[in-house]
Amino acid sequence: MTEGEAEIGRTHEARPVDFAGVETWIFDLDNTLYPRRIDLFAQIDARMTAFVADFLKVPREEARALQKSFYREHGTTLRGLMTLHDVDPDAFLRFVHDIDYSGIPADPALGDEIKALPGRKFIFTNGDRGHAERTARALGILNHFEDIFDIVAAKLNPKPAQATYEAFVAAFGIAPERAAMFEDLARNLEAPKRLGMRTVLIVPPPLEADIAEAWERQGREGDHIDFVTDDLAEFLRRIER
Structure with a gap:
């Protein structure tokens, strides 16, 4: 089985x-x-990668790896960014949830x-x-x-x-x-x-x-x-x- x-x-x-x-x-x-x-969360996931890349000024591939490490080790990408890089949580949340909801049936x-x-x-x-x-x-x-x-x-x-x-x-x-x-x-x-x-x-x-x-x-x-x-x-x- x-x-x-x-x-x-x-x-x-x-x-x-x-x-x-x-x-x-x-x-x-x-x-x-x-x-x-x-796959709604895929949109959020992609925007989190974009936010990390822009905020930390790193290439997308590196931003993706960092994002996932933040998620694994801190519970969310946001918590990792706050803990390690003092990010503004409101700015992060506004950016990553600016997505298209029209595909939800x-x-x-x-x-x-x-x-x-x-x-x-x-x-x-x-x-x-x-x-x-x-x-x-x-x-x-x-x-x-x-x-x-x-x-x-x-x-x-x-x-x-x-x-x-x-x-x-x-x-x-x-x-x-x-x-x-x-x-x-x-x-x-x-x-x-x-x-x-x-x-x-x-x-x-x-x-x-x-x-x-x-x-x-x-x-x-x-x-x-x-x-x-x-x-x-x-x-x-x-x-x-």
Whole structure:
């Protein structure tokens, strides 16, 4: 059995009883509420490379390598730039989220399933609020969420920092043991699991290329992941039955 087959097989373990008592539903944004194949984040990724190249006055190839090292070692490119180069975060966020959202298709099926979830729903993202709002609005799901906890609300300390999850929980009075978190990066589910949340990892379908970098795929078989799915709407439908 391949790693992907093992992951997808775990989706069928999810039952309504596994989410009994959950009253807060927390969703990452990029590559979680919309599939990676839409490749919206590729635009942001390219603009981050351009920003690094311009800000540090280095060739694009070097900027790309630096950008990825910032991401791996600091949680986000922005955090790395702030820590090592004292960048203006507002300028960075404005630049990298100046992208075309017209390619995002509405997802009424996902909207119906999110709307049907009992309790509170939040978007928890390392992006900024404007990006989250524009993306969720294009998907047709924005109105189903109570609020958005973005990188600014996190005081620019990104996931997977434990303190950021604790700040999110405190900000909205969430009981972690009655919450579920949905994410596309396994490392971003470690802190929620420690807090007592149920955790769901979003992965690409088995016949779809997984364009995530190798390090982003690490940890997918970890004990901190309760469930794995390649179809968020169907997963929600199954546990709502």
